[in-house]
Amino acid sequence: MNHIDLSSVLRQTVSCDLYSNLVTRPTGAAVRHQIERLLDDAHDRTLTVIDFSQVAMIDFSCADEVIAKLLMRHEADDSPRDAYFLFRGVTDEHWEAIEAVLERRGLALVLEQADGIHVVGTLGSEERRVWEAVRQMGRATPVELAERLDVSAVEVQRALDVLRRRRLVMRLSDSYVVVGAHRGG
Amino acid sequence: MTTVVNVPPSLDDHSFDDVLRQLTGTPSDSKVLLDARHVRWASPFGLTALLTLAQTRAEMPALAVPELEETASYWARAGFFRHAEELYELHGSYPKRAGASDSNVLLEITSVAKSEDVHDVVGRIQQKAQLMLRELSLDAKATVGFAMTLSEICQNIVEHAGRGGWVMVQTYRWTKRLGRRVVVIAVADAGVGFRQSLETAPGKERGDRWDDAAALEDAVIRGVSRFRDPGRGQGLAGVRRYLGRWDGKLSVRSGTARIAIVPNWDDDLPLAEHLPPFPGAQVQVTIPERATSAQSQPVSARTQR
Numbered sequence: 001m002n003h004i005d006l007s008s009v010l011r012q013t014v015s016c017d018l019y020s021n022l023v024t025r026p027t028g029a030a031v032r033h034q035i036e037r038l039l040d041d042a043h044d045r046t047l048t049v050i051d052f053s054q055v056a057m058i059d060f061s062c063a064d065e066v067i068a069k070l071l072m073r074h075e076a077d078d079s080p081r082d083a084y085f086l087f088r089g090v091t092d093e094h095w096e097a098i099e100a101v102l103e104r105r106g107l108a109l110v111l112e113q114a115d116g117i118h119v120v121g122t123l124g125s126e127e128r129r130v131w132e133a134v135r136q137m138g139r140a141t142p143v144e145l146a147e148r149l150d151v152s153a154v155e156v157q158r159a160l161d162v163l164r165r166r167r168l169v170m171r172l173s174d175s176y177v178v179v180g181a182h183r184g185g
Numbered sequence: 186m187t188t189v190v191n192v193p194p195s196l197d198d199h200s201f202d203d204v205l206r207q208l209t210g211t212p213s214d215s216k217v218l219l220d221a222r223h224v225r226w227a228s229p230f231g232l233t234a235l236l237t238l239a240q241t242r243a244e245m246p247a248l249a250v251p252e253l254e255e256t257a258s259y260w261a262r263a264g265f266f267r268h269a270e271e272l273y274e275l276h277g278s279y280p281k282r283a284g285a286s287d288s289n290v291l292l293e294i295t296s297v298a299k300s301e302d303v304h305d306v307v308g309r310i311q312q313k314a315q316l317m318l319r320e321l322s323l324d325a326k327a328t329v330g331f332a333m334t335l336s337e338i339c340q341n342i343v344e345h346a347g348r349g350g351w352v353m354v355q356t357y358r359w360t361k362r363l364g365r366r367v368v369v370i371a372v373a374d375a376g377v378g379f380r381q382s383l384e385t386a387p388g389k390e391r392g393d394r395w396d397d398a399a400a401l402e403d404a405v406i407r408g409v410s411r412f413r414d415p416g417r418g419q420g421l422a423g424v425r426r427y428l429g430r431w432d433g434k435l436s437v438r439s440g441t442a443r444i445a446i447v448p449n450w451d452d453d454l455p456l457a458e459h460l461p462p463f464p465g466a467q468v469q470v471t472i473p474e475r476a477t478s479a480q481s482q483p484v485s486a487r488t489q490r
Contacts, residue, residue, distance in 0.1 A: 060423040
């Protein structure tokens with residue numbers, strides 16, 4: 001599992017200790033490119049924790065550049081790697097900008113908070129229900145999920161495919177786990 | 186021949202149109218003297234717009250500085266003369282040094298031309314966060330939103346204007362108008378403006394009505410950007426959302442139009458058209474202090490500083 005402290009990346013990127021805020025599109029693009037470079041050194045399948053703990057604030061433009069474009073690139077059919085992301089240390093001060101870009105781009109992400117992990121953003125009700133069931137079960141096959149949710153395995157598999165493409169669940173052999181529940185990669 | 190323009194005694198986002206009206210039809214390479222000798226009060230919009238106006242003139246304009254010592258002193262503390270010295274032939278005496286800082290000036294006039302300038306502006310305003318928390322009764326979340334608002338508006342200059350602009354932030358006690366303190370952000374540039382910026386959008390079709398007002402409606406109300414990327418245009422949308430939550434006002438002037446998101450406490454027009462032309466974009470954001478029951482009764486006149 002990778003751990004990326006965004007404030008460290010920010011300082012490396014803009015070469016100035018004075019900048020503790022994730023603001024402006026050029027800064028966001030530079031930070032995202034640095035994250036991509038760090039991911040290049042990782043294994044084929046990686047779970048990366050994006051840590052906001054030391055970030056004072058993030059604006060809409062930077063949230064779009066860092067978070068939205070990172071997620072979109074890895075959701076795409078030509079994704080460069082099998083990467084998953086868990087967002088940590090996100091506070092109310094960060095949330096306003098992050099929520100806005102997720103809504104605008106129709107994206108979702110997995111957030112680690114004191115009370116556990118949550119999926120936030122734009123997600124269909126069926127996918128959200130399946131994601132929640134996987135989280136509660138820890139690890140589950142489509143058949144197990146179908147039984148628990150009382151729906152067909154085909155429907156569950158369809159939702160799982162969406163969730164996997166959107167990097168919200170990981171497939172482990174025949175079963176699935178939500179991102180962040182399994183930290184082995 | 187020199188065209189003399191009388192600057193109104195009270196210079197704000199509305200009275201600045203009087204300045205522009207007097208300049209209508211004046212070639213940019215002709216000599217202009219802005220007579221500000223009788224100015225007693227100027228808002229951040231007025232000061233940043235004066236600097237912006239000088240940028241639009243091919244021939245360096247002249248400016249007769251305010252005669253009232255208190256006003257000239259305030260302009261100096263706001264950082265106006267530091268920038269004006271490079272843009273105007275200044276006539277009259279004014280403080281060469283800014284003197285003691287003004288606690289009501291949260292951010293003196295600061296030039297914004299590149300991304301690093303936005304970092305600087307946001308960093309400096311965050312240093313004043315404690316003051317904002319205390320004096321404006323804003324909570325910590327609101328001050329972060331304020332910094333985000335400032336960042337996004339300043340980025341409009343960097344991304345769209347094509348040339349540098351200015352930003353200033355000031356607090357006021359609007360006792361008569363509102364019965365509360367407010368914080369005012371003014372950001373002005375003399376760049377391409379909203380209409381021209383949106384016209385560069387590839388493949389963008391225009392309706393029958395396409396002018397500065399339509400461009401402002403697209404950008405401010407509908408979040409349209411010149412970029413194809415749907416992620417663009419979020420800045421002003423986010424600013425609107427923040428201001429809606431904090432009962433703030435947003436006013437954007439570009440070309441011959443001004444659009445405003447008007448809260449209940451203000452009576453500005455939502456859209457003003459056929460104004461005297463002014464290049465670029467000028468944005469003003471006003472965020473009031475949180476209301477308390479004791480502040481419900483306005484009592485006296487708005488005061489400078």
